[in-house]
Amino acid sequence: MAKYYIRLKRTGCIGAVSCEAMAPLHWKLADDGKIDLINSKLIDKENDIWELVIDEKDLEKNKDAAKACPVNVIEIYDEKGNKIA
Template sequence: MAKYKITYDRANCIGAGACAAMSPNLFKMTGDGKADLLGGKDISGGKFEIEVDENPIIVEVAKACPVEVIKIKNLETGADLV
């Protein structure tokens, strides 16, 4: 099963909440009004990253973000999915 890399630009999250509603196991709204990427590694610049198993839902989550701060790469093919 391929792995996806999620890169989340938390600094530019506007707190719309779609990600946390669709995928509460990966995104959680926090006290400052932004979402946290649960288990995400801080890669500096307000960005976080995590590798997860291939999952079509996460692609839908990324597409649902109104400010497009969630990016998904298929690590097997190298393709940017979102």
């Protein structure tokens, strides 16, 4: 089964929560007014980038979440590192 990598550049988040509306099982507004990518891991502390590995069944709703983000801080990559959203 294919794996996909969601990356959140959290410092750029403005708390619009459009991603949470699209994929509430993966996104949640935190107390600081920015979004959290649920169960993700911090992969770049300096730039506050978080990553979560998902499979195909969660891909479309998270692509919708990435497209809905007004500040484009959500990116999705395939296993080869190609940006797909």
